[in-house]
Amino acid sequence: MKKETIIALLHGPDQPGLVSKVSSWIFDRGSNIDHADQHKDPQANIFFQRVEWVPSGPIQDEADAFKAFAQNELKMQAEVALSSKKPKVALFVSKIDHCFHDIILRFKANELNGTIGCIVSNHNDLESAAALYGIPFYHTPFEGSDKQRVEAQQTAILKEHSIELVVLARYMQILSSDFLKGIHVPIINIHHSFLPAFAGGKPYHQAYTRGVKIIGATAHYATADLDEGPIIYQDVTRINHRNTISDLIRKGKDLEKSVFAHAVRLHLNNRILVYNNKTVVFD
Amino acid sequence: MKKETIIALLHGPDQPGLVSKVSSWIFDRGSNIDHADQHKDPQANIFFQRVEWVPSGPIQDEADAFKAFAQNELKMQAEVALSSKKPKVALFVSKIDHCFHDIILRFKANELNGTIGCIVSNHNDLESAAALYGIPFYHTPFEGSDKQRVEAQQTAILKEHSIELVVLARYMQILSSDFLKGIHVPIINIHHSFLPAFAGGKPYHQAYTRGVKIIGATAHYATADLDEGPIIYQDVTRINHRNTISDLIRKGKDLEKSVFAHAVRLHLNNRILVYNNKTVVFD
Amino acid sequence: MKKETIIALLHGPDQPGLVSKVSSWIFDRGSNIDHADQHKDPQANIFFQRVEWVPSGPIQDEADAFKAFAQNELKMQAEVALSSKKPKVALFVSKIDHCFHDIILRFKANELNGTIGCIVSNHNDLESAAALYGIPFYHTPFEGSDKQRVEAQQTAILKEHSIELVVLARYMQILSSDFLKGIHVPIINIHHSFLPAFAGGKPYHQAYTRGVKIIGATAHYATADLDEGPIIYQDVTRINHRNTISDLIRKGKDLEKSVFAHAVRLHLNNRILVYNNKTVVFD
């Protein structure tokens, strides 16, 4: 059986002895590091570390103690997670269902370290599918210009379900800056192009018109600037002159599914640090 | 021994019976098609074909007769080449030498169906390397604002060597619209990004700043609009947060070499048709 | 709306004028070729062609007439299909469910040109999932040494449902030579390695032990020689020293799903010809 671990993600200005101080703290508490990975950004002079260990004492106490140590003594920003705790995730969808089915089946197969707490959609097309999967479904349609009201409703749903991560499975709606600030949890979006190429709408049509030979998909954290957030993961596939826009859409679906799932997996395994609108991914 | 073939590239408005007419013409002259590939653009209603055969009569006569048939009876645009004829290529370089060495070695190893007629450069850094390879080298520096004069000189060099293709191996100079029109031969450029992402200067720096997880290279025909010409071939490679700009440049070099060579190879094997600023590549 | 087409797959000894004869036959009946692709194996001297057209007369009559022409006049082996006819497919599964869900969802999303007629399994683990999808499920367990009896039962199921293709979604059972011969329909299997590396059982364990840096999946037609049938499609993904066997299995799942679906798609679009235990794939 796999033992419960503490996973800490640290970052802050580089200073001498950080690796030594962190590893010694853990060793001195009678534990041993299972995995450690670090990175220095030589331009920004920032130090990043992901460290994972089986604590020798009560796990929550040890996690709290480490967090205090990292913040107070090392002056580092620290996120500390327990491997045993599976975050609750909210799945936002629209009508398109390939990422929807794919990510749900992966959660059900325990490929992803979390559970889907609820599904939120501006359409009710996938309500019955959600029912078959046994997941609460909320229909929050946009009628006219009541975006603010709908987003308030969505925020309440997220709170009610104690959601810790929102994933947009081709949600196709722009989130307001207020909503992004208000929910206090990260959001992962899948964009159906190899960003920064073909940002905005209808990227497969754009790619077809430009005549590129490769298309891609990009998973990124959503920010107020559409398609401009920190990139988590990307993948590509070849196309040729025989491929119609429908072919691009079909091929792209497979990319979108795997890129989206990969990014959600990295996040739920506490492998991502964000800075300067970029990501450090300890994989 | 491989027999001499005729290779025809046709395109024009679709009409009934084109495949039948072309293949019957060849069969009726006592020959047999070795390779044929065709494509219809359903949106533009254009038909494209590449057909290759061993003629039964004198090869140049047969080629001329086919061209007349295609233009006069089928009303198609036709380019007809002989496999035995190796076009002369001009290699434009600046100071960067990885694509320079790579493409020359491929020509020398008979990987590419042509010969390098001359090397043209705005710097003389690679003059001695060109001498070791035994290839004529022309130093055509840009001093001040005499671009027009230098391009006239370059045009003369291309004519003198009966050049049929210009390849820009990281030439790093913008070609004037007049030059492009005046030389009457196609130009293949290698751009060090996955176009349309990061067009323009310093694409690896742009990629680093944006935090993409994949970089690429793009070979395209040069047009008056910088980095906007028809894309021939693209390839990509993964990068991660540990990679500095130097790493991107190093990884990119390998991409640039192989993408550039692949595009030149496709062109010299008469596998590319251009329309609507896109390419049909029969590979 | 897409028009109904006839798709013919021909192969046989090469002879002069085949392209001309086929295209002229179609043109003379008042039709026009939409897509044509051909290939000559220079070593085996075999000619292969896939040709697709909208017939001008009743589609079944035209298809029959073409088949007679191809066999009697051209002396070619010919398979002729109608784009409007969606073959019925039998899905064989065991307990592992990732390819099972993936392929069913693709059929339901109309990504694949066919319908699932029935599911056959030696275990009943996926019976309730099959019921949710609304697909008939047959439990045909192997108890002791009654393989012959079970296979007879399975053959009867295939007949009852007029199955034209069997797909093994990680079925994990060896099919007897008698069964393969008796069912008269092709079988597509997905093997979880990059064949011919790691044939046989537990390929991910084999890959881990050998220390390879890339793993793969292979879709092939099943033959009496296990893992030796004609390869349809393969794909690979990178692994590294940090990956445990569980990681290989997880990464491999994604490969298996996409490689399996891709091969089934090619088959159902009549794009595959088999000879000499190899495939010609007109994609």
Added chain:
Amino acid sequence: MKKETIIALLHGPDQPGLVSKVSSWIFDRGSNIDHADQHKDPQANIFFQRVEWVPSGPIQDEADAFKAFAQNELKMQAEVALSSKKPKVALFVSKIDHCFHDIILRFKANELNGTIGCIVSNHNDLESAAALYGIPFYHTPFEGSDKQRVEAQQTAILKEHSIELVVLARYMQILSSDFLKGIHVPIINIHHSFLPAFAGGKPYHQAYTRGVKIIGATAHYATADLDEGPIIYQDVTRINHRNTISDLIRKGKDLEKSVFAHAVRLHLNNRILVYNNKTVVFD
């Protein structure tokens, strides 16, 4: 300017506090870790670490002190290198020249952290090319059954040039077990298949006959068991039914060049640890 660093590669049975002890030793000597990467093999219970730092004292003294510490106090196997020291490499070739030119040009472009001390060949085809590059060339032909004598001659050449790494750029000769043991330096070989598929001779012919859809290349350390040594790096490329054996060879050349160079680069950057006939690659 980049500062001189010490790079240590450690491995041995796992024990509590290794990360802490190593990092504290370095910190206590007034230095700071620039890069550290570690790995635990959970099955074999072996700990691996690569650690790089700028020493505060004289670099060779610090390196020696660390090596003594690692071996005596930690009881770990340790290799310690200086970033400033460029190892001398011997290049073994036969007649095939693509990897030969490629690797030499990379050394000359400072892509690889070393210098080519000498070229050794059983043929003299590349002698004049070696002269143009200004690298000593030794012709050591095998005439009849004097393998032992030739290998003794080769061993002497390696000693004379203080060679620290041998790279086989398609050398096409089996090295005797005695030679491998006698030279006391590692050997990197490039095999032109995706091992373990198609080990032995003529792998492209084997791949063609089997009808695979992807070919590959593998760089590995040479051992007495041909093609069975620890794999360092692999890469692959797609092929299809149109590709002849010549096409496979041509496509394979590009793979061989880049895979070979990548493996040599990893080795010269002290990024590879070997155990259980596998590699840990800290890249």
